[in-house]
Amino acid sequence: MSEPLELKKTVNLPKTDFAQKANLGQSEPARLQKWTDAKLYERILETRQTAEKFILHDGPPYANADIHIGTALNKILKDFVVKSRSMMGFAAPYVPGYDCHGLPIENYVERELKKKGKNKDDIPTNAFRRICREHAATAMNNQTRDFKRLGILGEWETPYLTMSNEYEAETAPLFGKYVERGYVYRGARPVYWDVYDQTALAEAEVEYADVVSPSVYVKFPLKSDAKTIDAALEGKNVKFVIWTTTPWTLPANLGISVNPNFDYSAVEVGDEVLIIATELVKEVAEKAGFDGKQELARFKGEKLDKLEAKHPWLDRTSLLMLGEHVTLGDNSPGDDEQKTDKTAGTGLVHTAPGHGTDDFYVGQRYGLAVYCPVDNGGKFTAEVEFFAGEFVFKANPKIVELMRENGSLLLHEDYKHRYPHGWRSHKPVIYRATPQWFISMDTGENESLRKQGLREVEKVKWHPSWGESRMANMLKSRPDWCVSRQRVWGVPIIAFHCADCSHVVIDSQVIYHVADIFAAETADAWYNREASELLPENYKCVECESTNFAKETDILDVWFDSGSSCVAVLETRGDTLRFPADVYLEGGDQYRGWFNSSLMCGIAAHDAAPYKQILTHGWVVDGEGRKQSKSLGNVTSPNEIVKQSGAEILRLWAAAVDYTEDMRCSKEILDRVTDAYRKIRNTLRYALGNLEGFNPETDKTALAEMLEIDRWALASLDKAAEKMLKGYETYDFQTVYQTIYNFCTVALSARYFDIIKDRLYIFAPHSVERRSAQTALYDIADNLCRLLAPILVFTTDEAFENLPNQHLSSVHLAEFPKLAGVKDEKLLADWERIFTIRDEVLKKLEEARNAKIIGSGLEAKVILTTDKETSRFLLNYYEDLRYIFIVSQVEVHEDENFGVEIQKADGAKCERCWNYSVRVGEFAKYPPGCERCFAALNKIEKM
Template sequence: MCADTPEYKDTLNLPKTDFPMRAGLPKREPEWLARWEKIGIYDRLRDKAAGRKPFTLHDGPPYANGHLHIGHALNKTIKDMIVRSHQMMGHESRYVPGWDCHGLPIEWKIEEQYRAKGLDKDDVPVVDFRQECRKFAAEWVDIQRDEFKRLGITGNWADPYLTMDFHAERVIAEEFMKFLMTGTLYQGSKPVMWSPVEQTALAEAEVEYHDKESFTVWVKFKVADPADSPLAGAYVVIWTTTPWTMPSNKAVVYGDGISYGLYEVTGTPGECWVNVGDKYILADKLAEDVMTRARLETGMYTRVRDVTADELAGLSLTHPLAGAEGSMGEWDDLRDFRAAPFVTDTEGTGFVHCAPSHGMEEFELYRDAGMLEQVITYNVTEDGSFRADLPFFGGKHILREKPKKGDWEGDANAAVIAKLTEVGGLLARGKIKHSYPHSWRSKAPVIYRNTPQWFAAIDRAVGDGQDSYGETIRTRALTSIDELVKFTPQTGRNRLYSMIESRPDWVLSRQRAWGVPLTCFVKKGTLPTDPDFLLRDDAVNARIAEAFEAEGADCWYADGAKEQFLGNDYNAEDYEQVFDVLDVWFDSGSTHAFVLRDRADGTEDGIADVYMEGTDQHRGWFHSSLLQACGTIGRAPYRNVVTHGFTLDEKGNKMSKSLGNTIVPEEVIKQYGADILRLWVAQTDYSADQRIGPEILKGVADSYRRLRNTLRFMLGSLGDFTEEDRVDPAEMPELERWVLHRLSELDDQVRAGYASFDFQSVFQSVFTFATVELSAFYFDIRKDALYCDGDTLRRRAALTVLDALFHRLTTWLAPILVFTMEEVWLERFPGEQSSVHLVDFPDTPADWRDAALAAKWSGIRQVRRAVTAALEIQRREKVIGASLEAAPVVHVEDGDVLGALRSVDFDDICITSDIVLTGDPSPNEAFRLPEVPGVGVVFEKAIGEKCQRCWKILPDVGQHPHPGVCHRCNDALD
């Protein structure tokens, strides 16, 4: 520019905003949190939404015993997006956070603290111990509350629900007593998963499966009865991976449809546990494998004949330890031998040894046969050791108290194997690596152990008159799944249904101290089958409930509690007070009663709109809540079940501290800010397992920067927009009306996505629109008019559209990027009480939708692609530096498309100084884009001088009163 040419930069309408490109989220987010706290935003939302249709997401309570992990962050962020989006779609959207406070993990921590001080838990008064547990839980509730709030989670943090609150403990007890009063509760003795390390029964949800190396043995049972059977003296061989169960063996079973044969040993390789002449009954499909295990090669044994099911029926066997010196007759009784439906010939020997005290299938077999009294043993004590007076094995432990180099193996298996070897009871032995249940908390293996426990019968008629969905808990649950509940994803339905369909009765009792006790009394001298075994009295129940409300569940353990609760109507000496505590899944399963039903911010019908948790909760909270509610209110306590997957590292591996691949929310927030973590959640398909790691987070941060740039452009351009500038859509240029059409389409997509909890589709739709259709297309085109036009209709229309874009993008993204959208909103609408989170999604007028216009502009954009691709080649080859130096000739075969191009300012749309449109055939040298057929572009340079204000190259530059400018800029300067 010459020295005497005016400087026109200050005459442009350049964007003006203090909104920084660098977000600085880690530092600034706490400021917004403090601001929301100050203005009481959650309470203001409740006031604003008064009278609206309620929408309630019921929080599945996290456990109060440690810092948050990435799964917590994923879970709570999804919940927050659900709550916020439904609020902004016109609901009164409520969220009461809660915590699970009872149970083994906390009890285990306090025991560890006691052991460190040289104290024994059993020497401490139970109430003192429970108070320590309560204090521990309360401390972690406070810590986790702050960590959840730092993620930007909105909710009633001032008044959360805790399962250890006195009212909650009262309601949990009342819900249990409903099972008592309807006859659903019973005491039974059956094998349950038992943790010898923690000395308690475990629920399925408290168990996880890991590989374990186990001893495996092939054991010989001799056919003894009838003595004249042609099979007498032969051996039936069983295979087991739990040698420790052999002292509790009471039977062997076979399969009715399996082909069996009698095999005789004709030779031996030398050292082995078989003799020439030994005869073995084996499943034919497995015989070769069994003989190989016994070190016999082909030719060292022969198949003598078939053994039919009729021959097997009625045989009795001797235990390999029968008659052993020092056995004191423990195993001398003949073992039962019968067919069973669970025997297969896919592995083992075709026979299964039965210790019904340690296996559910065997237990059920002999229960149905009416023979439990003959086959149940009590050989294994609470700590996993054999009873002291058990011959040979008394005091031996199945597991160690603590693992040695990761190995929990005790001395019981080795002792049993050694004794079986000594008496000639083994055919072979070895080791196997297999998937085995472990305690989720202690990580120790568990066993099946027969113990007296309290159960909820799920196939017994409840008898409470709430039979709309069935008479039993199971039928009510299955009917609820089919008729009342919508699952996201739908696969969750099948998973939960199959679990409910096949599950056994619910084990309610745990042998622990920290929890809500089973508030019931048993009459001394009666059997569980007697009608008056359990005391059922409404007045007693009412006294218990009132005491729990006033003092909490600790009152159950106070001196004189039994006398107080039984009152004058019963002699306390006639009754035993039950001191087992409830399964913590009963606690959390009951939350619908003391949160949804009892709280002012609950629901009118006690039913939640949404339960949302991880996929493991199909056997956990979804499951227990369904069973519990079906036992007390006759139906599911939820209308929607939404499920997310697990979080893995970038390579798809499970996160583990030992592998060093964990991602800690606190560290992500320190580096990037919580909004980046929230954006990661929104970008993932949470219904499947998700991946996260440093490279993934970098990609998320890049997406965030691109989006932030779009928002910054809008803010800068809208700095001088006023209501006087607003233009009616009917008066707008087509390009602006096309943007409004796209907003109308997006409005439907966003609302549908949020309503179906599909945040990935919401964000992808909005992000693609913002970065591709706005930043790379509409903004790119309209920068010229926004910067250089005077007070033109075109500029005012663009500003009106930017205003519509601003209100929709900020509110649509507010449930996801809670901090950033607040920053954007306050940049434009400052004020002490202002907040984007107090605004609903704006209504979008129906007349913005224009399908014909959209179709027209789809063709225009296609031709534009060909033009910009042609110009990019010229730019790469340094022929031009910018597209404004070009004035291409565009050949278009389709007459309709050509007419559409001529009806708009296609040179502005292509950001060129001029453009020539023609229907003539494209010359050979024309550029063609394969995906845009019928269009050819011939490059030509723009003719004229460069306008010193707008930089277009036009013939009229320099011919106006203002020097060095074009006609448009001259008018703007005037």
């Protein structure tokens, strides 16, 4: 007979190298390095070589500043999509991109130059462009570093750059496509003009902010015969009263617009007769301090059509015009409380076709010129009497003063309202007519871009579904696309101006010719070479045969750049990618931005949308649901989170929230996520710890021989897995998270793991009882790793390595588990019933504990009384009930009423398994042990 074993050492406690403490701050970078060394991204694609492709096309973030929480979220969501599709078996490449051109970088570089006392104009254009290029490259490298740190796998060494040769060589000819198809036209038109950046702004580049403007009511004397309006006005000194908050546009006034349907009153005030919309007379009279009761006539606005007025100080006629756009007062947005007035104006609108969209359209109808005596810098041109060279905003008070002096000013007050600002300069912009290049939405070779776009929108799948109408509405109402910018950091518009006859050359063949040069030299060639070195040999003006050309100076809108990616990237990298992509995934702001410009470019190139599906996410707001802004000081920095908690926490947060709406992010929320992370990690650790020495190839128990609760665990796992896979399928990562978290906490931690602990620790290592549990644990650990791999990229990879007999070098090479498909609903239902009874027992145990009857549950004996049916049901589990309740003894009695009684357990505590048994002490070799441990020890001795 062998020596007795040391009891404590025969307990099979968990053991694993998968640490409890994650220490993500250090472990993540180490794992990233490992992935890089192993070329993990390339390996994953290799394993999917023959698989069907799934293309998520990356929208390029702007390569200017460091990443913020929004860009981090965006990239993480993309990574979820790419990794989950890859694990579904698709070949899912990820080619990240960067938007490199554009104003912010120019602004930045300009500021940097200024610090060195230099001006942009002091250095050659290409020197300036080189600095821009360097800046973009630096920003891009920083972003790449941070994105990689988030655990995002992709072709980070070869991202697409909108400033690269290849890319620019695609952008330029795509513009040629638009030309070929007859979409491109050149027009003079008022556009938002940023006088600080000296560039036209797209609608999308304008934001609104409150400013205080001078609100002036100005009298325009009637030039025509007053009696054509009403006989009562004959011989009177009639004046039209207009209202404006931009006095500086008055020098460009060419007309006055009235609404044909409104009533207008002629009111006698002293020796003048003022014409004001009837509804507004009282209002204006109060402000200007006249009684306004002397109404001489009342008439419809249409009566004023084509009459003539005199400009208040210039020798110029101002034409009376009719327009439905004329409203009564100011219905601008904003806080009504804060407004000086809810109503303002006179019902007569000062009209300067060079300074307003509506003005422009009305002016067009009446044949007015698009007059704009303001230069690029926002200064009046030489022809403007009294104010030449004056900056428009500074001229405002002087103009007011002039009008006050000559008596044409009726009223002047401060007026707070929302005014457009450049979204980059954050300064007020003006409306100003300039020559621009446009892409027409409503003309073209076959069908218009608008019509085709609307048709394509219907074919695309939108998630969330309201995206479709949002996109369609936007397309329906958007104006022509102004694609020219008066800047240098971008792709030039390849057009030439004949120096001799001013003919403008815009020719797709010429464009393709120049694009070939870009392919070799980047668009810098445009600035390095003369026009003659860019044009095809012997190119002559079609009008005058001149060979003397000047280069166009405008560049393309950056949205044109990024919109080209569906060609410049999806097609250029045809070996890995393809047109159209399966998915574009961006923030909701991109409906107007990239989704839109990409759609336009896709149609121009291939008559099709470049995406099959659009996913959008909301904005990251703070803990109270307010937007994050520097001024509020509520900004969460992704890099900070990564440093303090680890990328996994940020990723888990991204999975936990509903990304289709605005997402809250705060310290508390991240703390909760961290707790959840720990729970998941510990769950994995427990499973792995109990798999020590388990070889799935030889030690698995056949399903039929497994204990029922172990089969229940597998059935539950299968159910959870099914839900999670469905979640990935529908891009519903929140369901994935909720499901796995709930599974870990409820099914595993609180129930299964707690219950099987005794069995795993106490039974002999090779016993069927223990092997059965391990069989379930193995599948649980393996499946959880795979199912969570797209989200917790680091943790699951580490856990996967610690799975016994694991042959794959990374979980990311694996596929999602196949569902067992055995829907044992009876099993699940039976166990739900058992757990309901268990909950009752636990309640009573707690009462007994509070009454100091027991401490640990194992000190208890449970006496259940139940009805006949229930007791019969429970008798099937009679031997297991003590383990299920985690007590030492259970009795079941039949009775009409359900009842639970807790008593102190019989017998003594077994030193090995801590259960109470009346038989402790019976076994001579192991006196402190119980009968169960004695049996187990006998087996262990034979090992």
